[in-house]
Amino acid sequence: MLKRIILASQSTSRKKIFKSTGLYFMSKKPNISEEKEKIKIKRKTKNARLISKKLAQLKALSISKAYKKNVVVGSDTMIVCNKKIIDKVKNIKEAKAKLTFLSGKKHQIYTSVCVCFNTKIIWQHTERTTVHIRNLNERDISDYLKKCKKDILKSVGCYQAEGMGPNIFSKIEGDFYNVMGFPIIHFLKFIRKEIH
Template structure:
């Protein structure tokens, strides 16, 4: 019988607390599973309004993702200046159209219909702030091809994942049954989940949050 894994044994000296400025269950689970203990603080940010404004100004999807990640991190960092604060954001670009997270099951189904049979790009940005200022960031992209999806499959898939469909911009969970949606995925697995994890862990090691 195998022993249970205890990822917290890989945490560093803990000179600075680490805070995740996000309400994302997936990001929190990812960080904790990787052995980085984090406190969760969800910032109050009107992402939709900023996206509209930045797009009108000609910003790229990567620029928008980084702007929003930094804004989230800085918002919490100003209240927790002693901590390393992680902010993250993900954009989905389908042939020039940007998707937001669906708010309802019907919205998730509509996302999946639009993605069906097409290739789209995910842009994931992560920012670390300290004392209210960005001190590091990284942007990664992934390209995903969705197979043609039947209405029957979309309905059964949404039944299977429930409210988790509302957790991602694409309404899918690649780490579980969402893998059935795709013909190919080009890019880092963690980027698809919404957080460029490996570069972030490298940065956290340099700041004592993880063992070297």
């Protein structure tokens, strides 16, 4: 039987996705300074896919060192719009500016997953999904932010697909779970094939 999976993440949406599948897991905060590591990686590459892949690896490996007999899952999400990497906002004012920038545009979400066992990487996957944001005027954005409140600050794109996010979407191309923060279908295929 598969030992408890360790999700190297404190993300509320990732934990919800894992719980919804009935996976036997616990979550642990990765033993890395994510912002410092991201800065180091960005000095070497501006490729969002590679940045998310490297961060997912670092997160998984940081926990795998202490839990060598458990499958450890690290994940990271990056968003790119008009060739610009989008970072998390710190406050509602920044969220308003971010939504103004994303309005009427499409952007790409890259989520990388890295699975480790006994400090070795045994599986990796990066999923790309394109999200189209409808044209939003100032009132649309203000109303949306009032409804979402500070929960919006937890999400890189200033939306939560499982919450109020669909109100500002015009189209999604690809994996909806990826928009939520974790491409669970690909991960479950791996678990069924390789672990059991």
